[in-house]
Amino acid sequence: MSSPAKNLGASVSVINNETGGPSFNLKIFNPYGVEINYNIVKEAVTEKDVGRSNMNLSDIELDRLCGTLSFNVYNSGEGICDVVLGKRLLRNTDLYEVLKKDKWEILGICEEMQSVRLSFKNLTWLVKLIWRDGKLFMDRGWYRFVTAGKLYKGDVVVFRKTEYYGKLVITVFENDLQSKCNVAGVGQRDGVMEWFKIANPTFVCTGEMEIPRVFTQLTHLNLDSTVKLILRDGETVAVNFCRHRNILFGMRKLVRLYSIEPTDVMVFTFIRDSIFVLSIFKFDGMESKYIAVEVCKSEAMNNVRIEDIIVLSDSDQDEDGMGGDGKENVNEPEDNIGLEPAVLQNEILGFSVTLKPSHVDRRQHGVYIPSSMYSTYKNWTNMTNIRLICGAKVMFISVLRKQKVCRFGKGWSEFTVANALAEGDKLELTYVDDLTFQVEVV
Incomplete structure (x- = not known):
């Protein structure tokens, strides 16, 4: 049974x-x-x-529990950086140096930002940012957040990026976690x-x-x-x-x-x-019947896609970073523009590209996304972060967008270095989930 x-x-x-x-x-x-x-x-x-019961919990306590459960049992590999809470981050004062430069940079925080939004899952606190001599401080909004969330000394706070500009999701690992x-x-x-x-x-x-x-x-x-x-x-x-x-x-x-x-x-x-x-x-609570399914050859052949090869120039001189072959993409036939990915029969949404010198020069010259995927990226902005999964590595990359031209921007060089990519490598990028590409080196 x-x-x-x-x-x-x-x-x-x-x-x-x-x-x-x-x-x-x-x-x-x-x-x-x-x-x-x-x-x-x-x-x-x-x-x-x-x-x-859990019905007696406050809205904030329930939101924190839901966020913790979601992070640990549903989301994978989304933790960006950890901060251990000490007394200085919990006392009632005016300024809090929560994040050092190396941490706020990988979270996508820049000196042009005046505030961030912190949330456990659904509830959000607005925290103003103060910049002094290259250091980042948070105002008393941070104190309101840790007080409302009942955070204590020794708790570990995990920061995660989201697809929304200036919004960070926080998960708390309690100091007395081992006893629980x-x-x-x-x-x-x-x-x-x-x-x-x-x-x-x-x-x-x-x-x-x-x-x-x-x-x-x-x-x-x-x-x-x-x-x-x-x-x-x-x-x-x-x-x-x-x-x-x-x-x-x-x-x-x-x-x-x-x-x-x-x-x-x-x-x-x-x-x-x-x-x-x-x-x-299964979703209904009953255990799977463990009936193994064999994938027949005909089904596998139906999933084979025609590769979309993009050849990029070795230069990228426009001030907006969208020069060269990016402009050529705008004039390419766009038969698929306006169609949802599900409408494209027998196609897996994605593309292939052979890396040029400009892609691996550590100057954030990311590859262009083909115009055939315009229906996917048409709502993206320069504040959108894309997740690239390559082997065991998951990295977040920003995008540069100008009208119908879109390419990967900041974070691309870190991605190429982390995966030891070089000129001539051929990549297959498959759009597997919302704002997520699976990358394979072939």
């Missing part, structure tokens, strides 16, 4: 594994994506606590807590998934570069692990074989030596 999975409000998720007859083995997961400390829950259940997790392995012989993730569209398209940081930090596991996943039907699938970014990748075969869809819940149980048992639950 399948095992149902349920969601208890914003704070925990529950997996019920049937053990036989009327008995069930109940496991509870916290917003960090790992099992809770069952001892604390047992001690907290008193007469005073009876009747309490099942580090002692209560109810488990191996003493290692389980963790879970919810499949999102990016994972389904790219096969990349970030392991909850709490799991790797608290269990001190040394995973190999190859990790084996044992499905409940007995099949074993090998995937890759990147220690630097704490992600599993190379999982597209798994997604295809077991028809994993967005909102499916994946529960990982550590066995030994980089081996996990993987349980998959």
